[in-house]
Amino acid sequence: MKFQFRLAYYMFGLFLGGVFVIWFLKSKATDRGVEFCYFPNCRVLKDLRSKSLEIDTLAQRSIDQKLVTMDDVRNSLRYGDVDFDKSNKDYRKGKIYIIEGKTASNEEITITMVNYTNKVLLEKIEKK
Template sequence: MKFQFRLAYYLFGLFLGGVFVMWFLKAKASDKGVEFCYLPNCRVLKDLRSKSLEIDSPAQKALDAKWVNLEDIRNSLRYGDVDFSKSNEAYRKGKIYVIEGKTSNNEEITITMVNYTNKVLLEKIEKK
């Protein structure tokens, strides 16, 4: 058998095995209430969700304007994307994270949060 065919069979088997393992692990994890969260974006968002949230005055003004609400912030912390080029920098004895998400009206927003060891400070919310 030629090398090309052996390589193709190997890669196909590896792919099927990987799919089976991911499906099996995900099924077991969902029974126990555990998330499969190994990628950097997922890990940062999970860390931010796990801490108590404090709201700074500029963010409170945006929330009072009623174009964004706390449910939009929670959804952005679950399904949003962390902009790592602007994030993970030391800022006021914590680390700053910029998260891009959407409101319930499908408007794009940018959330700036400061991650401390025991809390998260919602610093500002901006429309894109």
């Protein structure tokens, strides 16, 4: 058999195998709500979202003044960026994390959270 035909058969089989794997993994992920988080930013945000949330008085004041909403905080915890230069430091028997996100009106906000073993404290919300 010529090299061209062997290459064509190989590429066709590789294509079918790739389609099968993508279809299989996608159906598994959507059925069970599985989220693939391998990068540090995604893993930290997923850990913060998975724990119960307590709101400090300073953060509650920002929410009460309608500077931000809880939807803005939730969206920042899903799509925001963790500032690792200022984060992951010991703070009040937990670890502090600084998350940069955006509001629904596309204004930049900075959220300060303290991650404990069983809960997360929303300490401060600031607009830039």
